[in-house]
Amino acid sequence: MQPMREPFGQQTRPSISERVIDSLDERLGVRSIWAALMDRHIPRSVNWWYTLGSATLFVFTLQVVTGIFLAAYYVPSPDHAYDSVQYIMNEVIFGQVVRGLHHWGASAMVVLVVAHMLRVIVMGAYKYPREFTWTAGVFLLLLTFGFGFTGYLLPWDEKAYWATTVGTNMAGTVPVVGGFILRVLRGGADLGAVTLARFFAFHVLLLPALIVPLVGLHLFMVVRIGISGAPDRAYEREQQARQRGYSGISGLPKRSGIPKR
Amino acid sequence: MNAEDKEEYRRHYQAEKAEGEPFFPYSVVKDTLVAMLVFLVLIGLVVAFGVPLESQADPTNTAYVPRPEWYFLFLFELLKYFPGELEFVGVIGIPTIGVLALLFLPLLDRSPLRHPVHRPRTIIVTALALVAVAVLTARAIQSTPAATGGPSRTLTAAEQAGKRLYQAQNCAACHSLSGVGGTTGPDLAGITKGHTLDEISAYIVNPKAANPASIMPAYGEKLSADEIRQIAQFLATTGQ
Known part of the structure; x- marks a missing residue:
């Protein structure tokens, strides 16, 4: 992108905004960053199904923002957790909306992540050269479930307490190491104050520290490799036919890359 | 995929990209519209269904069906x-x-x-x-039993009294209910499925009469017959 000049008028000096952009470009290379992120070309076959990933990113951002807001009022102790949630609901301005968005946003995350994954499976977009983008995505799915599981306990209501009791009990059934996992999750034999503090720490410190860099890596690979186009059936059939013809010629070595199906 | 297939894919993809359109504004517009739609749906869910908060966690509420x-x-x-x-x-x-x-x-x-x-x-x-x-x-x-989603089934006065006694007598020090509580004695959730209320009551009055090996203290002198009956009634609400 060339710096734009006023097309007419006496002013030959660049405008304020241009000068700001120029100085940022000199130091940070904002123009090349813009070019890499926004001017990159995407195949025309990219359609509405491709918005599921960015919609997930949007809800993730919403979860971060509403989560920070909630953390400003929430107290992770059995004596105060429930009261602090009630305070958010009844006293804090827009508290009910913010907690509502965070609550429903958690379900939306799961729905969108799974829908995004199904789109990638159906379109075969996990194939070369995007295998690691896919692997990072599977870990992001697991982290999303981790957020859901740890966040569920925090309101410290009946549902939270008993669902987590049952959920952590499941971990205890694993042979040999089950008891150990159970104690690590609960911070003791029973579900109590330590469990709540621990789940809070997982939910707001450990899991974010894992998911943020992984989201960054996922997006870096998406931008670097480029968005896959929707598969083209006619092109693939042609390609198959070409390869079959190729291997059918006598005297030529059989190609190893013939699709199995 | 072998090297030739990779090469073919790269060639095909470059061609697709060459005749493609820039990310901004084409994809950005779609992404923004969908993000706005998602946001509206979330606001709609908050307005229509609110956000659930049940009563405060009660570790002794064993009648609660966890989901x-x-x-x-x-x-x-x-x-x-x-x-x-x-x-x-x-x-x-x-x-x-x-x-x-x-x-x-x-x-x-x-x-x-x-x-x-x-x-x-x-x-x-x-x-x-x-x-x-x-x-x-x-x-x-x-x-899912009908009672879940909201608060658990309200206990009758007698069951409620039995629950308070269960807590006050610290039964949970030795007994668990659905895995929550002590491990010295057996888990009591659903115990009334195999025994009548009378049998349970008699057992609480004097455990050694029914089971000479029992180390459970007798409650016949500590509690009235009515109170013991209430505990049995409370136990009948557990383990469903």
């Missing part, structure tokens, strides 16, 4: 098919296989073909997994 969040229901339901010692197969075995299959999907499906009609195996397995999750989730929802 995981909806996206874990299929796992919860799956466990019912693996009772007892086999439970870990449902807890760890099947989910681990699922996660590994996802992680290694690019290695499991290595053909250079991408269109779904050219990849029936992957598509069918995915569809079967989806159907399984959907059926398990539906069955879990069907088997």
Whole structure:
């Protein structure tokens, strides 16, 4: 992108905004960053199904923002957790909306992540050269479930307490190491104050520290490799036919890359 | 994929990109519209359904039927098919296989073909997994007792009194209810399924009469016959 000049008028000096952009470009290379992120070309076959990933990113951002807001009022102790949630609901301005968005946003995350994954499976977009983008995505799915599981306990209501009791009990059934996992999750034999503090720490410190860099890596690979186009059936059939013809010629070595199906 | 297939893909993709359109504004507009739609749906859910908050956690409320969040229901339901010692197969075995299959999907499906009609195996397995999750989730929802979702069933006055006695006498020091509590004595959840209220009451009055090996103290002199009966009635509400 060339710096734009006023097309007419006496002013030959660049405008304020241009000068700001120029100085940022000199130091940070904002123009090349813009070019890499926004001017990159995407195949025309990219359609509405491709918005599921960015919609997930949007809800993730919403979860971060509403989560920070909630953390400003929430107290992770059995004596105060429930009261602090009630305070958010009844006293804090827009508290009910913010907690509502965070609550429903958690379900939306799961729905969108799974829908995004199904789109990638159906379109075969996990194939070369995007295998690691896919692997990072599977870990992001697991982290999303981790957020859901740890966040569920925090309101410290009946549902939270008993669902987590049952959920952590499941971990205890694993042979040999089950008891150990159970104690690590609960911070003791029973579900109590330590469990709540621990789940809070997982939910707001450990899991974010894992998911943020992984989201960054996922997006870096998406931008670097480029968005896959929707598969083209006619092109693939042609390609198959070409390869079959190729291997059918006598005297030529059989190609190893013939699709199995 | 071999080197030739990779080369072919890169060539094809570059050609696709060359005649493509820039990310901004074409994709950005679509992404923004969908993000706005998602936001409106979320606001709609908040307005229509609010945000649930049940009564405060009560570790002694053993009548509460625990339910995981909806996206874990299929796992919860799956466990019912693996009772007892086999439970870990449902807890760890099947989910681990699922996660590994996802992680290694690019290695499991290595053909250079991408269109779904050219990849029936992957598509069918995915569809079967989806159907399984959907059926398990539906069955879990069907088997949800009516009382869940809101506060648990309100106890009658006698059951309520029995619950207070259970807490006051610190029964949970030795006994557990559905896994919550002490381990010296047996788990009492659902004990009334095998014994009548009279048998339970008599046992609490003098455990050694029914079971000479019992180390449980007799409550016949500490509590009245009515109170003991109330504890038995409370126990009858557990383990359902």
